[in-house]
Amino acid sequence: KLPCILKKRRSNAVLLRDQLRDFGPIGADYAIAVRVPDGRRDKVRHRMANAGIETAVYYARSVPDMPWYRQKYGEQAFPVARDICANYITLSVGPHLTHEHMRLQAREFRKAVAS
Numbered sequence: 001k002l003p004c005i006l007k008k009r010r011s012n013a014v015l016l017r018d019q020l021r022d023f024g025p026i027g028a029d030y031a032i033a034v035r036v037p038d039g040r041r042d043k044v045r046h047r048m049a050n051a052g053i054e055t056a057v058y059y060a061r062s063v064p065d066m067p068w069y070r071q072k073y074g075e076q077a078f079p080v081a082r083d084i085c086a087n088y089i090t091l092s093v094g095p096h097l098t099h100e101h102m103r104l105q106a107r108e109f110r111k112a113v114a115s
Helices: 002-019 041-050 067-073 079-087 099-114
Strands: 031-035 088-092
Touching: 002 031, 002 099, 031 079, 041 088, 041 099, 079 088, 088 099
Parallel strands: none
Antiparallel strands: 031 088
């Protein structure tokens, strides 16, 4: 059963990455993180939710911004970590979803970004 689940996740992830390649998708076959341009992450998430598509923010605050790390290491610039926290959302590639769901997520993401 597990090999079938993993195969389905991988197949969904490959398709979604391809559909959104111009938005810099990252991630393993668990979920695909995609960059929302122009700091509009929350607006795009709201539009996706209105279209019935769940998204998530995995890193609401970067590790360098957490109190313990700031106290231990001080103020340092970590532009990539901060960019991921501020601008990326994740989309599901779960085995319960079909390739049509992947295409729908990609279409709705593009529409949400464009509006």
